[in-house]
Amino acid sequence: MFELSKACRILSATIVAFSFASPALAGGKTLACYQQVHQPAVYKTVHQQVVVRPGGVIHETIPARYGQVTEKVLVTPAHVVARHIPAVTRTVHQTVMVRPKSVGWEWRHVHGKRTLCKVVHPAQYATRARTVIVQPARTVHERVPARYAHRTRTVVIEPARTIARQVPPVIKTVARTVEVQPASSGWIQVSGRSRCH
Numbered sequence: 688m689f690e691l692s693k694a695c696r697i698l699s700a701t702i703v704a705f706s707f708a709s710p711a712l713a714g715g716k717t718l719a720c721y722q723q724v725h726q727p728a729v730y731k732t733v734h735q736q737v738v739v740r741p742g743g744v745i746h747e748t749i750p751a752r753y754g755q756v757t758e759k760v761l762v763t764p765a766h767v768v769a770r771h772i773p774a775v776t777r778t779v780h781q782t783v784m785v786r787p788k789s790v791g792w793e794w795r796h797v798h799g800k801r802t803l804c805k806v807v808h809p810a811q812y813a814t815r816a817r818t819v820i821v822q823p824a825r826t827v828h829e830r831v832p833a834r835y836a837h838r839t840r841t842v843v844i845e846p847a848r849t850i851a852r853q854v855p856p857v858i859k860t861v862a863r864t865v866e867v868q869p870a871s872s873g874w875i876q877v878s879g880r881s882r883c884h
Contacts, residue, residue: 719876719877720876720877721874721875721876721877722874722875722877723872723873723874724872724873724874724875725870725871725872726868726870726871726872726873727870728866728868728869728870729866729867729868730864730865730866730867731864731865731867732862732863732864732865733862733863733864733865734860734861734862735860735861735862735863736858736859736860736861737858737859737860737861738856738857738858739856739857739858739859740856740857741856742853742854742855742856742857743853743854744851744852744853744854745851745852745854746849746850746851746852747849747850747851747852748847748848748849749847749848749849749850750847751843751845751846751847752843752844752845753841753842753843753844754841754842754844755839755840755841755842756839756840756842757837757838757839758837758838758839758840759835759836759837760835760836760837760838761833761834761835762834762835762836763831763833763834764833765830765831765832765833766830766831767828767829767830767831768828768829768831769826769827769828770826770827770828770829771824771825771826772824772825772826772827773824774820774821774822774823774824775820775821775822776818776819776820776821777818777819777821778816778817778818778819779816779817779818779819780814780815780816781814781815781816781817782812782813782814782815783812783813783814783815784810784811784812785811785812785813786808786810786811787810788807788808788809788810789807789808790805790806790807790808791805791806791808792804792805792806793806
């Protein structure tokens with residue numbers, strides 16, 4: 688096609704040159720006839736993939752997750768304490784002999800006369816109170832059990848972490864029109880001498 692177009696252009700230039708250079712030759716015997724033709728440009732639609740957004744790696748941070756836990760905690764440990772118990776006493780009353788029975792001499796008046804007589808002195812008793820110990824003082828050791836309580840606190844169930852996520856590229860197919868062959872013009876020989884009259 689390119690060689691034909693080139694030949695047509697040469698032929699066209701030659702014909703134009705002869706038409707201007709030899710006007711006296713008009714009306715002569717026809718040897719060949721030519722017609723000028725135009726070839727429009729040829730286009731076609733091509734589809735091409737283009738990257739709209741490139742792919743890559745996105746690092747995403749996932750926050751930590753927390754929760755509440757209730758636990759038993761020791762408030763006071765078990766221990767032993769010493770406790771003093773005072774003595775138990777009571778008051779008792781007892782009759783005691785103050786003076787024993789005795790024999791003695793004493794002066795008395797018998798029939799108006801002073802007389803020395805032998806006499807018996809009976810024993811003398813009295814009631815006296817005294818404190819007696821029913822149970823002596825002592826020290827006892829008592830075991831005090833441990834004391835517990837419940838406490839609620841916040842704990843980390845899952846720590847924060849960073850994950851890498853692969854993001855694929857975004858590709859789009861676009862259509863565009865391209866010129867396959869440019870427009871051209873030239874001369875072609877008309878077949879048959881009858882067409883030249």
